[in-house]
Amino acid sequence: MSSIGSPLPRPDGRIKVTGQALYAADHRLPGMVYAVMVTAPIPAGRVTSVDASTASRAPGVVRVLTARDLPRHSTAIGTPPLATSFLALQSDEVRWEGQPVAVVVAESLEAAEGAAQQVRVRYQRSPHRPAERADSEPPGKSNYVWEKPELRIGDVDRALASSRATVAATYIAPSRHHNPMEPSATVASWEGDRLTVHDAVQDGGSAQAAYAAALGIPDTSVRVMSPHAGGGFGCKAYIWPHQILAAAVARVVRRPVKLVLSRSQMYSNVGYQPWMRHRMELASDEKGHLQGVRHLVTNLTSVTDDFVEFASVASRALYATPALHLGQTIQKANVNTPTALRAPVEGPGLWALESAMDELAHRLGMDPLDLRLATDAEKDPLTGKPWSSKKLREAYEAGAKAFGWRGRPKGPLRDGNWLVGRGMAACTMASFRFPATARVRLTRDGKLTVESNFHDIGTGALTIVPQIAADVLGLDLSRVSCRNGDTLLPAAGPTSGSSTTMCTGTAVLEAARNLRGKLGQRAGIPAEQVSLAEGRVGGRPLAEILGTDAELVGEGAFGLPEKAEFDAEGSTTPYAIRTFGAVFVEVGVDPELGLLRLRRIVGSYSAGRIINPRTARAQMTGGMIWGWGMAAMEESVHDQQLGRWLSKNLAGVAIPTNADIPAELTVLFTDEFDAQASPLGAKGIGELGATGVAPAVANAVFDATGKRFRELPMVPSRLLGTA
Numbered sequence: 001m002s003s004i005g006s007p008l009p010r011p012d013g014r015i016k017v018t019g020q021a022l023y024a025a026d027h028r029l030p031g032m033v034y035a036v037m038v039t040a041p042i043p044a045g046r047v048t049s050v051d052a053s054t055a056s057r058a059p060g061v062v063r064v065l066t067a068r069d070l071p072r073h074s075t076a077i078g079t080p081p082l083a084t085s086f087l088a089l090q091s092d093e094v095r096w097e098g099q100p101v102a103v104v105v106a107e108s109l110e111a112a113e114g115a116a117q118q119v120r121v122r123y124q125r126s127p128h129r130p131a132e133r134a135d136s137e138p139p140g141k142s143n144y145v146w147e148k149p150e151l152r153i154g155d156v157d158r159a160l161a162s163s164r165a166t167v168a169a170t171y172i173a174p175s176r177h178h179n180p181m182e183p184s185a186t187v188a189s190w191e192g193d194r195l196t197v198h199d200a201v202q203d204g205g206s207a208q209a210a211y212a213a214a215l216g217i218p219d220t221s222v223r224v225m226s227p228h229a230g231g232g233f234g235c236k237a238y239i240w241p242h243q244i245l246a247a248a249v250a251r252v253v254r255r256p257v258k259l260v261l262s263r264s265q266m267y268s269n270v271g272y273q274p275w276m277r278h279r280m281e282l283a284s285d286e287k288g289h290l291q292g293v294r295h296l297v298t299n300l301t302s303v304t305d306d307f308v309e310f311a312s313v314a315s316r317a318l319y320a321t322p323a324l325h326l327g328q329t330i331q332k333a334n335v336n337t338p339t340a341l342r343a344p345v346e347g348p349g350l351w352a353l354e355s356a357m358d359e360l361a362h363r364l365g366m367d368p369l370d371l372r373l374a375t376d377a378e379k380d381p382l383t384g385k386p387w388s389s390k391k392l393r394e395a396y397e398a399g400a401k402a403f404g405w406r407g408r409p410k411g412p413l414r415d416g417n418w419l420v421g422r423g424m425a426a427c428t429m430a431s432f433r434f435p436a437t438a439r440v441r442l443t444r445d446g447k448l449t450v451e452s453n454f455h456d457i458g459t460g461a462l463t464i465v466p467q468i469a470a471d472v473l474g475l476d477l478s479r480v481s482c483r484n485g486d487t488l489l490p491a492a493g494p495t496s497g498s499s500t501t502m503c504t505g506t507a508v509l510e511a512a513r514n515l516r517g518k519l520g521q522r523a524g525i526p527a528e529q530v531s532l533a534e535g536r537v538g539g540r541p542l543a544e545i546l547g548t549d550a551e552l553v554g555e556g557a558f559g560l561p562e563k564a565e566f567d568a569e570g571s572t573t574p575y576a577i578r579t580f581g582a583v584f585v586e587v588g589v590d591p592e593l594g595l596l597r598l599r600r601i602v603g604s605y606s607a608g609r610i611i612n613p614r615t616a617r618a619q620m621t622g623g624m625i626w627g628w629g630m631a632a633m634e635e636s637v638h639d640q641q642l643g644r645w646l647s648k649n650l651a652g653v654a655i656p657t658n659a660d661i662p663a664e665l666t667v668l669f670t671d672e673f674d675a676q677a678s679p680l681g682a683k684g685i686g687e688l689g690a691t692g693v694a695p696a697v698a699n700a701v702f703d704a705t706g707k708r709f710r711e712l713p714m715v716p717s718r719l720l721g722t723a
Helices: 013-017 109-116 156-162 204-215 241-253 263-269 311-316 346-364 368-374 392-403 461-473 500-523 542-546 613-632 693-705
Strands: 033-039 045-051 061-065 100-106 120-125 150-153 165-173 185-191 194-199 222-225 257-260 276-284 290-302 324-333 413-415 418-430 436-443 448-452 480-484 551-558 578-590 595-606 665-669
Touching: 033 109, 033 241, 033 263, 045 100, 061 109, 061 241, 100 109, 100 241, 156 276, 156 290, 165 346, 185 241, 194 204, 194 241, 204 222, 204 241, 241 257, 241 263, 276 311, 276 346, 290 311, 290 346, 311 324, 311 346, 346 368, 346 418, 346 613, 346 693, 368 392, 368 418, 392 418, 392 578, 392 595, 392 665, 418 595, 418 693, 436 500, 448 461, 448 500, 461 480, 461 500, 500 542, 500 551, 578 693, 595 613, 595 693, 613 665, 613 693
Parallel strands: 033 257, 194 222, 290 324, 448 480, 595 665
Antiparallel strands: 033 100, 045 120, 061 100, 150 324, 165 276, 185 194, 185 257, 276 290, 413 418, 418 578, 436 448, 436 551, 578 595
16 A cells, blocks of 8 residues: 555644643753743843842742853854854853843742842943844855855846846845744753753754754763754754753753743744845846846844845746846844744745746736746756756646636726735745654564654654655554654754655655565565555564564665765755745735735645645645735834844734635645655655745735835735835
8 A cells, every 4th residue: 555645644633732742841850940041131232240149039049140150162063053153141241132141040930030030130231233224244254154145147237238128126025033832942951971951953963963062072972852843944943042051051050950932032042034135136038038137135144143044046046047146245233143934045035036027027018927937947047957857837837727827807906995916926945955864663563663863843744754654664654653853863854944854754765665675585575565554474474574573673864975964956966956836826905904915825836746745735835824924914123222122922923814814725736756856756845835925925916006015024004105
């Protein structure tokens, strides 16, 4: 029987809705104490004194720690896996509002929170660099940089001067915070010089290395466990200062320590997607063939780290052009360091590119879909490599047909008070690949356990991973379980970059095949004929095949050429590896009230082999809704005078709810198997669904109103022209 390609339900659903799944903050250890951070109310300056006398006498307080009480930590391991090079409580410097300046340790959370309010900290305030949209500068040395800050091919200026049609416009996207359901949480305990951490992370292997390097102990002395994380979206991908702080505090007080960020602290102590300004220039001939593309991006970053959001990458991935000029600059401010947010790079980059493409289509008098077809890249525009697989044209056709794009009314329609418009945009994401290993254990009762250090962040990995093993061995999914999220298990890459199915899934595939081969050898039959559907192998009971062995083990791995640790877009292969798609939307705009409503949406994708249509559709649906939030609602505002984030709680965050999303939401996949991306044939899908939606919405708003909106989100004040 085959389970790959079947819409199987999530086996982990029951434990999550009944509270049986344990998240980091759910762990309670004997003798555990609670840590609460005292944070700076100023964005720049230094601590001049800390008076903890009253707090220290409060009932239940174990200790109040300052920078003088904690050892110095190393940042030599770099960023990443450290999220920032500036660690907490290592000096008296204050670099951003919300930075930890002391920590209270108490027998209960309530005692720690109460005492934290009684710690009196004095500061010498310095002028701060506000997060205003000011002049930018080239990035300095930054370990986040995986592209060159500037790229030039051909002569864009010449193309702009001689082309039939051009577009030059600036597009703005605001800072946005992740806001996962589970805040960042760390439970740290020591046994001698050995550290065990229950942590809300997306990459236990990198966390292990970061803890070891910062605390001056071997990697083998650190165990990180995170089988479940209540959402991540990127803010749990790297290691933040408060996590190192929790481990250091546990070492000082010689007791297990639990440190959980409050919702407010999540705004200032983990990253966010930074504010970005895109300068887009396009040049085209009369048939819609691009002659030149310039995409210059400036993003907000901290004064401590040159984080670069490489949004310009999107402009060299979709369309053929002989001339490219891509550039990245930064604008430093006294803010906490940004980080990747779901669909980084292409997500914000396509907001600018696909908005500009729509403007170019109207400048040429072309259908926006025809413009994209005319200049579609048949090979990678930057490297000239062939695509590992690409069925974007098929995705365009299927999406347009399902939406009724070709037969749509031209121009706006009225539906009562609403102006109705339609728009579309292309989608793409790089395929990030990481090495991974896995192990499968088959016991005499026919039950299989899959073991690998991947993490469950709600994307469906706990369904997909056992489904792959079950498919190879002919097992019912109910007979397969997982052990995951523990650095004692076989190593896997990060659960980020939509990479888990492709990488860890392939390692599981190979482990199951390895086990199948061993079973076939013992039964004297070809491996391909082995199936455990009836609990027998080659007509013999499984227990007989195993003999005196309690279990049989299979090992598998997914590796990259030349033992590379990372591959973006097929950089280690002769092929360029990406996912693609198109999104078509219909919106309603109330011009008198400035209201924007999503009426229907179709997403059509070329994303490799689909392992489970049910979880895949859920991922793409979630991505589309995420994109609608980006287009119409989400914005983290930074007060320029106070130098702090405003509304640091969920009460001040506008996100889509059921009432915002129509029932008519369609997800389509092309039939595709990408053998170059992975032996499994799969590529990453989750983040792809979040791309393209925001520009498609803006293009639909233009169709409805005749007005171009180049700044997100499209809230009522902007739609009414009062912002």
